[in-house]
Amino acid sequence: MSWRAAFRDQARNCAALGSPFTARLLGLIAARGLPEGRVAARIANWQGDPTSRGASVPLRLAGALHGLVLERRVPDLAALYPPAQVADDALWTAVGSAVIAEEAWIDRRLDHAPQTNEVGRSAFLIAAARWLAARTGLPLELSELGASAGLNLLLDRYALSVGDRWFGPQDAPLRLSPDWRGSTPEDVALHVVGRAGADLAPPDPVAERTRLLSFIWPDQPERLARMRAALDEAARLRPRVERSDAIDFLERRLAATVEGRLHMVFHTVAWQYFPETARARGTVLLAAAGRRSSAAAPIALVAMEADGGGPGAGLTITLWPGGMRHDVGRADFHGRWIDWRPPEPESLPW
Structure with missing residues (x-):
């Protein structure tokens, strides 16, 4: 499965599990891609299964972006996360800027598989x-x-x-x-x-x-x-x-x-x-x-x-x-x- 298909598949799963925001975020990434750079290249060339049945790459990236918000590393992105209501263009612009500005940090976070310990x-x-x-x-x-x-x-x-x-x-x-x-x-x-x-x-x-x-x-x-x-x-x-x-x-x-x-x-x-x-x-x-x-x-x-x-x-x-x-x-x-x-x-x- 391609990385874009993996992101679309995970977006559907998130919607079914009651997270419309995460479904929307992953759907935007699948549709619009990522800014060129280390993060985009690593995800596009991921070795192995990128889906939720394998490495869960979409949730690795979603977790990294949420981590930026929780740590207040990117205030412009944090301002657009729930409970804020924003348009797709504004959210996507902020995500793209965050991926560029925090490329090395996000790349390190992609090493970690999701562990919700639900x-x-x-x-x-x-x-x-x-x-x-x-x-x-x-x-x-x-x-x-x-x-x-x-x-x-x-x-x-x-x-x-x-x-x-x-x-x-x-x-x-x-x-x-x-x-x-x-x-x-x-x-x-x-x-x-x-x-x-x-x-x-x-x-x-x-x-x-x-x-x-x-x-x-x-x-x-x-x-x-x-x-x-x-x-x-x-x-x-x-x-x-x-x-x-x-x-x-x-x-x-x-x-x-x-x-x-x-x-x-x-x-x-x-x-x-x-x-x-x-x-x-x-x-x-x-x-x-x-x-x-x-x-x-x-x-x-x-x-x-x-x-x-x-x-x-x-x-x-x-x-x-x-x-x-x-x-x-x-x-x-x-x-x-x-x-x-x-x-x-x-x-x-x-």
């Missing part, structure tokens, strides 16, 4: 963790694959609001309020006894705060507010995220079986980006660990991933002993809505 996905993770806690009666050990800054490892610190119900600590620094459909989450307390994640390039929630914020689309203030609150909590609690291949990390985490706790392995919109050989190896490791599990030391794989269906992402929970996989609903990729439909208790394999 904390809205914790709404599903909270419901899944509560379902598992209610089914097993055990505290949780959390392991996240593709954890970015580890914000979703703090799922027990967040509150989930469903109708007039509140699930989570009363002093939660962040409340998630998605459009909730289907079953009500289990009303059980979460007790997390350990947590760790892995990422090939884990960003520091303090030192790289602005870069993480820059990947949130600028016309979605609620997502930005959620991210700021989650980054504050991560800066305070510092969840452990190893700089590691996710499957190597998984092998280490599955090596020891600890009775009296449920090991909840999870990934959200990450598995699809792992190489096919890594996914196959991870599947084998989980199956082997599942055979060693017991009712006193169960394992669960909780996943939120694109599955070729729609709308949104598929939600699944696989529980060992037994290895029974449950399709538990669907969710918006950013957690704007959750359709939560877990099985009844009698489907437990023990």
Whole structure:
């Protein structure tokens, strides 16, 4: 796919996910091109897949431009970002000037793949963790694959609001309020006894705060507010995220079986980006660990991933002993809505 087609494709995705500004910005770039120079040449000659299924080049550039705005490096561009309402010509002129003036800075930012570490996905993770806690009666050990800054490892610190119900600590620094459909989450307390994640390039929630914020689309203030609150909590609690291949990390985490706790392995919109050989190896490791599990030391794989269906992402929970996989609903990729439909208790394999 050409770089212009990749930008048009991502513009459609942004429109579908509720960011008309980012859709408009990427559409303008696709239609009008970029000023000649290092940035334009690098994007036009990108090696590999530039789309959202590969390197996500359009979102790398959108994040770089938003980073310029957040850091107030280009005031003329910042003045035209949301909530401002401006004509295409004015926005495009400012973008072109910014690309020229900050060419070296933008070029460096293009090195970084988008890492939204979308904390809205914790709404599903909270419901899944509560379902598992209610089914097993055990505290949780959390392991996240593709954890970015580890914000979703703090799922027990967040509150989930469903109708007039509140699930989570009363002093939660962040409340998630998605459009909730289907079953009500289990009303059980979460007790997390350990947590760790892995990422090939884990960003520091303090030192790289602005870069993480820059990947949130600028016309979605609620997502930005959620991210700021989650980054504050991560800066305070510092969840452990190893700089590691996710499957190597998984092998280490599955090596020891600890009775009296449920090991909840999870990934959200990450598995699809792992190489096919890594996914196959991870599947084998989980199956082997599942055979060693017991009712006193169960394992669960909780996943939120694109599955070729729609709308949104598929939600699944696989529980060992037994290895029974449950399709538990669907969710918006950013957690704007959750359709939560877990099985009844009698489907437990023990």
